[in-house]
Amino acid sequence: MAKLELLPAVDVRDGQAVRLVHGESGTETAYGSPLQAALAWQAAGAEWLHLVDLDAAFGTGDNRALVAEVTRAMDIKVELSGGIRDDDTLAAALATGCTRVNLGTAALETPQWVAKVIAGHGDRIAVGLDVRGTTLRGRGWTRDGGDLYETLERLDKEGCARYVVTDIAKDGTLQGPNLELLKNVCAVTDSPVVASGGVSSLADLRAIADLVPLGVEGSIVGKALYAKAFTLEEALEAVSS
Numbered sequence: 001m002a003k004l005e006l007l008p009a010v011d012v013r014d015g016q017a018v019r020l021v022h023g024e025s026g027t028e029t030a031y032g033s034p035l036q037a038a039l040a041w042q043a044a045g046a047e048w049l050h051l052v053d054l055d056a057a058f059g060t061g062d063n064r065a066l067v068a069e070v071t072r073a074m075d076i077k078v079e080l081s082g083g084i085r086d087d088d089t090l091a092a093a094l095a096t097g098c099t100r101v102n103l104g105t106a107a108l109e110t111p112q113w114v115a116k117v118i119a120g121h122g123d124r125i126a127v128g129l130d131v132r133g134t135t136l137r138g139r140g141w142t143r144d145g146g147d148l149y150e151t152l153e154r155l156d157k158e159g160c161a162r163y164v165v166t167d168i169a170k171d172g173t174l175q176g177p178n179l180e181l182l183k184n185v186c187a188v189t190d191s192p193v194v195a196s197g198g199v200s201s202l203a204d205l206r207a208i209a210d211l212v213p214l215g216v217e218g219s220i221v222g223k224a225l226y227a228k229a230f231t232l233e234e235a236l237e238a239v240s241s
């Protein structure tokens with residue numbers, strides 16, 4: 001059986017690696033240098049890095065130079081996200097050499113542009129489906145952006161290569177992933193799904209790995225690593241078979 005890919009997360013706010021609770025601005029816990037965090041995950045054996053410019057996602061500025069520096073310093077694959085919403089920000093993101101970008105708000109607010117970039121860049125474009133219940137949220141998860149399943153149907157027709165599915169209610173809480181949501185999304189799309197939000201233990205990761213046959217390809221891990229609930233080496237070992 002294919003193994004579950006793990007994507008340790010480095011979310012950047014005001015130049016620092018941070019974790020939020022429910023993605024809410026003001027709930028940050030800071031963990032120091034984003035580059036040091038990213039290098040530590042790489043040294044621990046990560047094959048992927050999920051790198052987020054939170055200021056760009058919230059519209060409170062950006063950390064573009066810093067996330068570009070981190071991406072360029074990595075030997076591993078990088079999924080870059082936050083504030084990629086038009087031709088200029090997409091071109092700058094892709095020029096960092098990241099393996100793919102993850103679009104959130106743009107998929108909700110500028111669907112024609114997203115259809116165009118999916119057609120033009122294929123596998124380098126993932127769409128982040130960040131949901132509360134089944135309602136999508138954009139602009140730093142502060143605004144409603146439509147129904148999950150209607151949007152998914154549209155993006156599937158446009159050939160979206162991959163979805164990063166985040167249950168906002170779980171994100172940063174260490175309360176366990178929303179396995180039902182992941183199963184429901186996998187049931188309506190043939191594109192691979194990356195799980196995000198709530199991982200708290202190796203058992204959670206094994207439960208997500210059980211969904212690989214349904215279409216879950218990977219899992220983002222954030223707070224649990226920073227809170228030292230387990231090490232990345234332990235996590236990689238737990239999902240390796």
Ligand SMILES: O=C(O)c1ccccc1N[C@@H]1O[C@H](COP(=O)(O)O)[C@@H](O)[C@H]1O
Pocket residue numbers: 011020022023024052054056057058081082083084085102103104105106128130138139140141171
């Ligand atoms: O990752 C978070 O904790 C997070 C919290 C609040 C808002 C966004 C967050 N993450 C990432 O931001 C992109 C969306 O950015 P945009 O809407 O395209 O500008 C989303 O994919 C999440 O990965």
